[in-house]
Amino acid sequence: MYMERGSMDEPISLSVYGTTDFKNLNMRQRLAFCAAMAGHNIFITGGGGVGKSHLIAALERHMRGIVLTAPTGVAAVNIKGQTLDRFMGFNTEYKTVHQVRKMRRDVRDRLEKLQVLLIDEVGTARCDKLDLVDARLKAAKKSKEPFGGVQVIFVGDFCQLKPVLNTKTEDGKLFQHDYGNRIYAFESESWQAANIQPHVLNEYFRQDDEMQRKILRFLRLGREIPKAVHFINQLAKGDVRDDALILCTTNSRADDINEDRYQTLSGQERIYRCIIDGHFTTRPAAEVIKLKPGARVMLLSNNPEKGYSNGDMGDVVKLSPSIVTVMLDRGYSVDVEQKEWEEFEYVAGEKGIEKEVSATFVQFPIRLAYAITIHKCQGLTLDSAIVDLTGGSFAEGQTYVALSRVRSFNNLKLAKKLSPRDVKFSPLAVDFTEYASNAAIARTGEDLEQFPQAA
Incomplete structure (x- = not known):
């Protein structure tokens, strides 16, 4: 309406x-x-x-x-x-x-x-x-x-x-x-x-804990950085699984981790190719997805009827041509089917601007998720993560984005101790x-x- x-x-x-x-x-x-x-x-x-x-x-x-x-x-x-x-x-x-x-x-x-x-x-x-x-x-x-x-x-x-x-x-x-x-x-x-x-x-x-929200505000606004960093280093020692999602600063680092972990799997590989209709300008999922049983994955869409959300993590347990079954970290399995993403364009109509579907992209809403860049995780809510600032953060706001993805610092682990130098922000x-x-x-x-x- x-x-x-x-x-x-x-x-x-x-x-x-x-x-x-x-x-x-x-x-x-x-x-x-x-x-x-x-x-x-x-x-x-x-x-x-x-x-x-x-x-x-x-x-x-x-x-x-x-x-x-x-x-x-x-x-x-x-x-x-x-x-x-x-x-x-x-x-x-x-x-x-x-x-x-x-x-x-x-x-x-x-x-x-x-x-x-x-x-x-x-x-x-x-x-x-x-x-x-x-x-x-x-x-x-x-x-x-x-x-x-x-x-x-x-x-x-x-x-x-x-x-x-x-x-x-x-x-x-x-x-x-x-x-x-x-x-x-x-x-x-x-x-x-x-x-x-x-x-x-x-x-x-996203976060229920008032102290965590306060610390994140410090990071976001560049206040009391040494105090915030000390608090995070003390608390971010979460008991996360070894294959929890690693948040990296660069694409090359994330790609290397994903490839190395995936190659250790011995199961039968299945390949899924996307279907594109029209000129779809972005890629909400990979054009070609390679999966094996046991692969660590992230789901890339919301499907309340099936019981999963964008950012959910889990392990592949079964592969078929039309369904990928994933055991979620939440403790139950879901059958993931292909999703159709739509791109829209706005055109002049008789009664004003009208919104039309301009292209579609059909693929499984899944990605390998041993690691992901901090840029790509903006907007996600994660149950747990490992933050890897190897080489230091290089972009303003990058550390804040990474640390604010998780619901609780208790489910966060740092690959290395955080330094005040890792927290970059724009005073302007x-x-x-x-x-x-x-x-x-x-x-x-x-x-x-x-x-x-x-x-």
């Missing part, structure tokens, strides 16, 4: 407040939901495990005309949306705001009808990308308003993994020439002009995050007066 949005500060249809979706949100999720429905430009932030993805799904179900995008293909598939570049009609080359004002007819047609643009994982979007979105929407809408008058909803955490920039490439050099030391989306001129209202989600669903991202969070909390009373149903 879609709800009509209110214009700024107008009342919202009361029927949305009676839905199960709305009732299942906590107060801060409800405040963000109401602000979005009222037409505000908003930024929804919070650490890992606070329910950002859950809120996005609720917004899509109830907001007419909303388009879901994300900077990467994996993030877009996770929210059943489209990559930001593909929706906006951008290619991978570096462009200036002047160059993107001209666009293909089909791109202009859909942007003319765009009402609400949501960008998830905005923390990984560079500032130039937001300025390009702003310039193209202004051109398509023939409007000088920020983002051409389109309502924008940004979701993400700037204290997790930051935007990628290779300064050795020609595009990287052009970017530095135009933007200097700026890189984050909130440093863009378009963000500054759009009167973005921050909303913070601070009720954690921390300052902005604290500013946004404090502003959202200080505005709570005012927001509840405007949206009393959120209480």
Whole structure:
């Protein structure tokens, strides 16, 4: 059921407040939901495990005309949306705001009808990308308003993994020439002009232990790092199994571990090949999966009927052409069948923007899981893990992302003792995050007066 949005500060249809979706949100999720429905430009932030993805799904179900995008293909598939570049009609080359004002007819047609643009994982979007979105929407809408008058909803955490920039490439050099030391989306001129209202989600669903949440906040915000590191080194000696998932800093390290462990298995190997229909731009699972009985695996999708969730770990016990039987660490076996992932595109329709399936990818939602990179585990919730920072962490937010994946430090093991040097963070991202969070909390009373149903 879609709800009509209110214009700024107008009342919202009361029927949305009676839905199960709305009732299942906590107060801060409800405040963000109401602000979005009222037409505000908003930024929804919070650490890992606070329910950002859950809120996005609720917004899509109830907001007419909303388009879901994300900077990467994996993030877009996770929210059943489209990559930001593909929706906006951008290619991978570096462009200036002047160059993107001209666009293909089909791109202009859909942007003319765009009402609400949501960008998830905005923390990984560079500032130039937001300025390009702003310039193209202004051109398509023939409007000088920020983002051409389109309502924008940004979701993400700037204290997790930051935007990628290779300064050795020609595009990287052009970017530095135009933007200097700026890189984050909130440093863009378009963000500054759009009167973005921050909303913070601070009720954690992943970790129950208050001390663990406090330590993770220290890591995320760069506070009392020696104290936090000492606490983690004392507690993260979990009694995890030897083949628990290892979180690594590099692809090469993860690949080597997976290959070495897999080669020790002696059972009959079975090979599963994917089926792709259309131009599927990302790979939610491997195109070719090789499995043997006893292989350690991770499941890559949610299937409540079958009894497994994205991130579940287990061991392969039986292989057939159509089913992979996995004994989960939870203590029961599940029959995993092939999954069809869909990629979407948004097209101009008679009544506005319409969402269509553009491509499908069919494969078993399984991957070898002796090891995985920290980048690939962002967004996952794990029952146990081994964190391997061999060589040290090299990216800001990387250590926080790794340590915040597990439900409890009691089920976490460190391959080597953590050092304060392993905890890298961006003071700029921390300052902005604290500013946004404090502003959202200080505005709570005012927001509840405007949206009393959120209480």
